[in-house]
Amino acid sequence: MTSRTARRPVLFDHDGALDDLLSLLLLTQYDTVDLRGVTVTPADCLPAPALxxxxxxxxxxxxxxxxxxxxELAGRNPFPLVWRVDALRVDALPVLNRREPATPPVAPSTTTAAGPPAGALPAHERLAAWLLEAGEPVTVLATGPLTNLAWCLDHHPEVEARIEEVVFMGGALDVPGNVDQPGHDGSAEWNVYWDPEAAKRVFDSSLPITLFPLDVTDRVPVTTAFAHAFGRHYGKPLSDLAGSLLALTFGTLETTGLPYCCWDSLTTSYLAEPGICDFDVVHCDVxxxxxxxxRTVRDAAGRPVRSAVAVDPDRFYRHCLDVLTR
Known part of the structure; x- marks a missing residue:
């Protein structure tokens, strides 16, 4: 494992929902993280506004x-459209539109032996190129489905040696899932359900996986107190954006019957403050x-993953406030 006295090189693969974008905001503030690239999976979002x-x-x-x-790769089971439009709302927030963007929607990059400029490559190919170009092992933080990473493993198996750790928000081990779709038994979590084969492919690899399942991430719901706490710092762009993202989650319980939780941002906090959660080794399969x-199932013959098993919610909320209001 890379020494944590150095900045950890991270590639972030997200799918554009509110908590994914809050995760991105956190990542930009971590002095322990060297953010090398960001890919957007068209799962729980409309890809253009999410990008x-x-x-x-x-x-x-x-x-x-x-x-x-x-x-551009699509999973088998699409997210409901009513969830995917959140990125449209975020893209229109005043705090993100105080001036015209200084860069094009896709950042340019020099041509390398791994391929043409970044703007010419879709996310799965770009992720592979970044990994192939990496001069040191990289952490892949995935807060959406594992489709892009699975493609990399299939088409460029050598990238496996370039990945130090996969930090993944997904799965439900000993709690019900959050999928409520016709013909499904409700046992799955959406990031795995969107593309089960991709999750299976990554789990079948030898990559070190640190898993944040619903068992733990459901314990950090977006509370009124947490969202309102950012209001006391009104006028600071980062806290204004964080508070707005949290405010946009309100109404989820009333319309879906499920609370909105900090699934992705808790997972992301691990990169800066791993002590927020406790971990254990779990053998499982997809x-x-x-x-x-x-569904992610416990299986004695399955692959071992390092799974979060407990969380200190108050410490997590304090962490987010400290990082985004300082």
């Missing part, structure tokens, strides 16, 4: 040089067919 919001957040935080790419497709 645009991503670029604007990088502009806002002084990181316009970080390259980005948008995905179901790819039938009424339970996308």
């Amino acid at each position: 645009s919001a991503t670029r604007k957040i990088l502009e806002l935080t002084g990181l316009p040089h970080v390259p980005t790419a948008v995905g 179901v790819t067919e039938g009424a339970g497709q996308g």
